[in-house]
Amino acid sequence: MQTKSILLLIGGALGLFVLGLLVPEWLSYLMIIAMGKGIVVLGVVLLMRAGLVSFGQGLYYCIGAYVAGTLTQFAGISDVLLILLASIAASVLVAALVGLLLCRYRGIFFAMFSMAFSMILYGLLVRSSVLGSTDGFNVLRPSLLGWVPSDDASSDLVLAVAVVMVMILGSLMWLYFRSLSGYAGEAVRENEIRVEYLGTSVFRIIYTKYLIAAALAGIGGTVTALVSGHVDPEMAYWTTSGEFVFIALMGGTSHVAAPMVGAGLFELLRTYAFAIAPYTWQMILGSTLLLIIIFLPSGLWSLVSRFSRQARG
Amino acid sequence: MTRHVGRAELSLCSLLRAFGAKVWDVVMTQLLAIIIDGVVYASWLFIIAAGLTLIYGVMRILNMAHGSFYAIGAYAGAGMVGWYFSTGSVPWLSFAVLIGAALIAGLFIGLLIERGLLRFMYGRNEVVMILVTYAILLILEDAIKLIWGVEPYFAYQPYSLLGRTKLAGLSFANYDFMLIVVSTLIGLALWYGLNRTRNGKLLRVVIHDREIAQALGINVSRIFTITFLIGAGLGALAGALTAPGLSVVPGIGIEVIVLAFAVVVIGGLGSVSGALVGALIVGLARAAAVHLYPEVELFVIYAVMGLVLAIRPQGLFAVASARKI
Amino acid sequence: MSALLETRNLERSFGAVTAAVDINVSINAGEVVGVIGSNGAGKTTFINMVTGYLKPSAGEILVDGRSIVGLQPRAVVRAGVGRSFQVAQLFPELSVLDNVLVALGLSVDRKLTLLRPLHSQKRRRKALEILAEYEIAGHADEVVATLPQGVRKLLDIAMAMLSSPRLMLLDEPTSGVAIEDKFALMETVMNRVRKSNAATLFVEHDMDVVQRYADRVLAFYDGRILADGTTAKVLSDPKVQELVVGHHLDIEVDSADAYESTVVPMEVRNA
Ligand SMILES: Nc1ncnc2c1ncn2[C@@H]1O[C@H](COP(=O)(O)OP(=O)(O)OP(=O)(O)O)[C@@H](O)[C@H]1O
């Protein structure tokens, strides 16, 4: 059973990696971006399951990206693993501070304050000329354990990193969602008073989830920065966080695969929308969001589970 | 001091005095500039924030699309003013054109959204309503681009029309002073409307307790519509009033909504007087940053907000309440 | 030896409303105390203060002689004081079984295991056993939001009892339950509580239920304790009958003076 699922995971990862190599370059690029965002959305979903909508995951997304940027560009560190570790550390550190203030709030307050915190970073970045102000700066190519890939192989390395991250984090979150800690989120969403009277700190539950979500967003930001080779303050702007919320709602919160599928669809949709009708992208987003809220409140994944339930009889 | 003051000492004293006077001058000028800029900025913020907080107070909807009302007001006003001056009519009437165009556009779009969409969603969770209004914001963002294009609009004429005033060696635009007056008038009108008129009292009943309001037979649905229209109108008005001072470009609505939000939370969500205080705090803080340390301009606003919340989580003018169990 | 629970001059007001004044209560191990009082008398406020949900405006609350004022509910629970709620506090969108599983995890295991699945054969069996003790195992797979009142109340109490409190405060365990089912419910609950040896305090409006289960009664009136004593004595107290019960009760008591006092108010009222 255990070995079977591990084999399945490795198989899936290999399949995804090979697929990324086979498809045209633009599609491969899009796949990696979607995976990066999917990881961020995994964190958004984690919070949503606890009843919290974060409009500020862009904060950690941006931190993860800028860590990758500064390390490669200014510190001469290009090792992917080091970069990822540093991103996680930086995101979690900031989240540990911000979370102390933020995790006291619920509902619209949590949503808006998380947004405000990401705007603080945005405000700092657009004015810091060292980091390229509004233009941002370029991220240099990563290496792995001393291996410095050639120009062509570089994007393959990033692809591999993205695939491995998605698989590992996806499985961990899958396990997490079914554990007591995962259910504790639902418990908090459903009834905080009961949780407190069970002898458990609601704050601690939420705070932990907030830290995990921040780490995920940091990793996602790093992946995105590595594949796009560029970072800018826009990553911390609240509309970026809005996109993550959109993807989470579109995919649904019931399965770890939903954010990935959602992110993939989102990126595809965006690519075509820009190509076909340039000034309608946000309009499409907005209308889709409305339709989802009205007709499909548990997201697209609910369609998948509904069909599989029907198929089973 | 002794009577026998040496020349060197004398000149040192006068030097110090001169230096002091100079510093004093600079500080006072800075202070004046900060205060006036801060109050101007606060006036603008208050007009936007008042609409946002009023809608929340009455309807429990934190309306993200408020940013769009602002942008629509700015575009409608700037567009009409540009056209008006191209006809070569009386310049002074451009103010009426500016405000009239914005109000008509704002009220129209407000009515459309409230009657066409929001009213079917009343009673939903507040977070869901944020998402709904976020969707509306996205849609309106592109609608604005489709209607007005992506080129910037300028409506500087009303701004330069009023001229400038010199004060302590600094030059201020009279238009900005007018902004303070208009904002004060709006504040007074809101205060009067809420406290002295029958409808305002009904509104306050709804703010206080919706169930009691319904039980008393107050037509809550109509109050919602009116409130939303007032809010949308205020948003559009704020847009129109800023349009002459800057170039109207895509994305201004998205920028403004987070700012307005910071203002209303500092004051306490749903409180109009809170919005006034919040606007003053944010306005002065920002002006101070701009004059003293421009790098932190945006940062300062949210830092102030964070500070207020750390001390008083529910904002300055709202009361926290525990759930009854 | 200090009492299990002791409150001294407990006080609480909400704006102009005074919900508790001069509350001096002492409960010893093994006692079963009924609490009566009309709506708004301050019964729930008392429980809220004792369990840390509301902070008293003044006064002391001691558990085993140690002050617990200012502790959060979770700390009070860990100190051995459990409570149920007037309106059952459950996880409405989860199934009954999941409610218990989560509650077991949060209150007994107390380890937020990151990756071990919540559902396991062993835990499931344990949860079903617990449900069986409250005679609601048949509802295990139903979603809480669809449950009848009585089941909710039982589940609420079952979840509170998981941490094996030494003092259990039941806030109207039978509210919202049909009259004919009240005794059955109380029977289940009291059996379970007796088995755990917990001292119990229950708020109840039905005097028959109070008489049947309480050894001692506290009568609340307008934020004060009007009477405190054996069930027979308090229920036969004329003041209590007039202000709390609202009508005459036929109390079968041995004590003659208690009997006398039950007659007096009737005479007064008829006069
Ligand atoms: N959180 C609160 N905020 C304001 N007032 C409150 C609050 N909780 C209780 N009160 C008031 O305190 C008084 C006592 O209320 P409490 O709930 O303790 O009464 P009770 O005896 O439990 O009544 P019931 O039998 O209706 O449950 C009432 O007047 C009530 O309105």
Ligand SMILES: [Mg+2]
């Ligand atoms: Mg009560």
